[in-house]
């Protein structure tokens with residue numbers, strides 16, 4: 001099966017082509033540069049290099065968030081539209097799960113991928129590999145990194161932290177977890193789109209029309225409105 | 235004429251998700267518009283983040299519906315035209331990336347279109363253009379006089395220096411506690427009132443085709459405020475009529491002056507405010523008896539944001555040989571002269 005995967009949910013822009021059991025090609029940058037301008041040319045050039053035409057594709061896998069709202073929407077819009085117009089299945093994979101899979105396969109313990117969410121907060125979740133399969137141990141969530149460290153402290157095992165935003169939160173995590181925390185090397189911090197493709201390859205397709213990003217949090221205007229309307233009802 | 239030309243238009247610059255198919259630049263085969271207005275009413279205006287979320291929810295549904303209604307497939311299309319700007323950047327991005335994905339998947343030429351060029355070309359879906367022509371563009375974000383000497387060539391001869399006319403309508407509507415969007419409510423109230431309240435008209439320098447509506451807006455707010463302080467009640471109908479009269483006087487007078495100076499054959503009304511009954515009536519009154527100047531006003535459905543107008547503009551740009559690459563970006567501050 002020929003799978004195209006797309007990840008634009010954070011600063012890492014990733015595109016990969018999987019053909020059966022082979023990773024044909026992979027494009028990764030870790031830059032604060034406009035994803036909207038660069039992702040389609042990246043797909044175009046990777047497919048050209050791999051001698052693949054759009055009609056050859058059999059599945060699209062996309063990182064569905066959490067992450068930058070705009071970034072996630074760019075990837076999801078392209079993935080949805082490609083899958084719909086080529087009439088092939090679309091699979092959405094958590095951006096955090098993709099990140100965990102990119103460095104944690106041979107780690108004996110739990111994996112906490114994280115993206116900075118400003119004001120001391122992180123998007124994170126807890127994952128673990130068992131017999132080569134990745135499992136979600138705690139769902140993707142948004143919270144203060146210091147609160148997350150306190151939660152993990154209760155666990156009697158090593159935790160591997162992965163992500164380009166580690167430098168922002170590493171001191172806080174280390175303070176609470178000490179030697180319990182392991183930090184991925186910089187070469188393993190970018191989420192790898194080929195891992196995303198592999199995760200999605202054998203999963204069932206989504207309903208394309210209703211597929212939306214997983215933002216984890218509501219837009220501010222919306223949450224204020226819900227709050228105000230709840231208060232009104234009381 | 236040889237083979238028919240089929241253009242798909244995609245428009246997501248604000249709060250409408252729209253896809254259309256236009257044949258030979260002038261015939262609408264489909265024009266599907268998914269409006270988000272009910273969602274944004276909660277907040278009294280368009281919330282950009284929520285607009286972007288809705289576009290992602292709607293985009294493939296609207297694409298599918300537009301193709302179905304036109305009863306054609308991707309292989310029939312000559313080009314995909316998409317609004318590149320101006321507009322809300324996060325909203326524009328959805329249309330631009332969906333357009334790129336479709337164009338790439340089927341190897342169809344891609345064309346980025348200026349939103350205002352689209353509003354002007356909505357007129358070509360009604361009547362053939364004759365040059366030179368003048369277009370009065372009035373919407374929530376724009377108040378411009380655009381001169382066109384030929385197809386696909388745009389020269390802005392006047393624009394607003396502060397608020398767009400549509401913005402002034404929305405702010406005045408808020409002052410009168412009218413629900414969002416305010417324009418249609420003011421227009422309706424104005425029909426019931428008399429323009430007896432004295433409000434300013436900003437003519438600016440002699441010979442200028444620029445506009446300014448912030449002074450007028452402030453005058454309305456002050457009038458309401460002063461009346462409240464004196465404990466008097468102002469008739470909202472009369473205030474709406476007076477405000478509308480002031481806006482229309484300036485728009486119509488400057489349009490007439492430009493028509494004379496540029497010796498145009500046609501006057502086109504474009505943009506969401508073109509739905510305004512008062513403005514339509516005033517322009518019709520001025521140009522009704524003219525034998526050498528034709529006034530064109532598109533129907534309501536083509537005045538507000540829609541993708542047929544983007545496809546119509548795209549049709550001309552396609553003929554001019556204009557193409558975009560896969561690196562096409564959303565550009566919220568795009569200048570209309572890029573097409574010249």
Ligand SMILES: [Zn+2]
Nearest residue numbers: 349373506539
């Ligand atoms: Zn518009």
